[in-house]
Amino acid sequence: MDGSDSADRFSAIRERILLEQKAQNGIGTLSEKTIHAVLKSYYAVLPEYEEQKCAGFVADICNGFEIKEIQTRQFYKCRRKLDAFLPDYDVTMVYPLAQQKTVRWIDPESGEVSAARKSPKKLSPYNIFTELYGIKDYLKSPHLHFLITMLEVEEYKYLDGYGPKRKIRAHRSDGIPIRILEEYELNEPKDFLIFLPIELPEKFTSADLGKVAKIPRDLAGMALNILYYLEIVDRVGKKGNSILYTVREFN
Numbered sequence: 593m594d595g596s597d598s599a600d601r602f603s604a605i606r607e608r609i610l611l612e613q614k615a616q617n618g619i620g621t622l623s624e625k626t627i628h629a630v631l632k633s634y635y636a637v638l639p640e641y642e643e644q645k646c647a648g649f650v651a652d653i654c655n656g657f658e659i660k661e662i663q664t665r666q667f668y669k670c671r672r673k674l675d676a677f678l679p680d681y682d683v684t685m686v687y688p689l690a691q692q693k694t695v696r697w698i699d700p701e702s703g704e705v706s707a708a709r710k711s712p713k714k715l716s717p718y719n720i721f722t723e724l725y726g727i728k729d730y731l732k733s734p735h736l737h738f739l740i741t742m743l744e745v746e747e748y749k750y751l752d753g754y755g756p757k758r759k760i761r762a763h764r765s766d767g768i769p770i771r772i773l774e775e776y777e778l779n780e781p782k783d784f785l786i787f788l789p790i791e792l793p794e795k796f797t798s799a800d801l802g803k804v805a806k807i808p809r810d811l812a813g814m815a816l817n818i819l820y821y822l823e824i825v826d827r828v829g830k831k832g833n834s835i836l837y838t839v840r841e842f843n
Contacts, residue, residue: 602772605633610768627688627769628652631662631741635686658682660739668726674736684737687714687723691742691773696722696761698752708746717776718787718807719744723817731822738778744770781822782842787815788825797834 599754612840636642636653644654649672653660659681663670667685677683694708717740730736746768778784791806802812815836819825825837 594718596763599771602630602634602769606630606769607815612836626664626766627743627745628664630680631686631688633772635660635662635739649676651677654681658684659685661685662686662688663723664688665723666726667723668753671727671730674727678730679734684739686739686741687720687741688741688769689717689719690745690767692744692746693747693767694745695747696750698748698750700752703739703753706750711747715742716805716807718815719806721811721818723819725814726820728821730733731818732781734780740776740778741772742774742776744772744773781824784819784824785839786824787819787843788839792839793839794832795836796829797831797836799834 613626627765628682633639633651638655641653641655644651646654646659651659651673659677661670661673661683663685664687670685674683678744691714693711693713696708697706697710699706720738720740724731748768749759749765750763751758752763776786783839787805788801791804792800798813798816799809801807801816802809805812809817816825818836820837823840825839827835828838829836
């Protein structure tokens with residue numbers, strides 16, 4: 593299936609699920625888990641693979657030999673599932689991230705919805721490291737894989753917060769996935785090399801990675817912690833109070 597066919601299929605699935613939600617919940621009412629529902633249907637391919645009982649749990653997707661779990665956050669909550677699934681199945685954790693986002697505000701009293709405004713907040717594939725830390729001791733399993741799905745998302749939020757515009761700590765209604773922008777497959781440790789840009793010096797610190805990758809230094813430090821655990825990088829000394837790293841060579 594080429595890119596245009598995949599995009600058309602994704603769009604058709606999204607529209608079907610939105611229509612189903614309106615029929616069930618009423619016009620203008622959004623589900624809390626639209627992104628999860630759309631991606632589950634998209635990656636399952638066949639409806640009979642969705643919501644299957646496996647090893648005492650319900651898997652988002654299971655075709656008999658492979659499981660896919662759509663996990664938007666809190667990977668650590670999947671530890672019991674991973675204990676049950678990994679001995680008998682290949683498991684792919686699908687991690688959706690909003691690379692591009694527009695926001696619409698809903699007035700809870702009138703139901704009026706604002707025009708879409710582009711959000712300055714953008715997530716990057718590096719955000720997966722904040723989740724991987726919670727399942728760190730599972731990462732060397734040859735049966736555990738990851739798929740980072742970068743999305744364009746339209747987010748709906750209620751004007752029910754604080755401040756003159758009622759936007760501070762306002763509640764999120766839902767996120768509607770518009771399209772898939774990019775996908776990153778992490779099937780084995782060497783696939784994690786994508787997180788080490790070629791612009792890095794031979795020996796580098798978390799600050800160097802943060803600068804080159806344009807991510808916060810604490811996120812860069814967390815990424816290097818995981819990459820060291822996976823034996824993608826080595827620790828080769830210190831520069832002041834910072835650990836120096838170098839990239840391992842792979843065949």
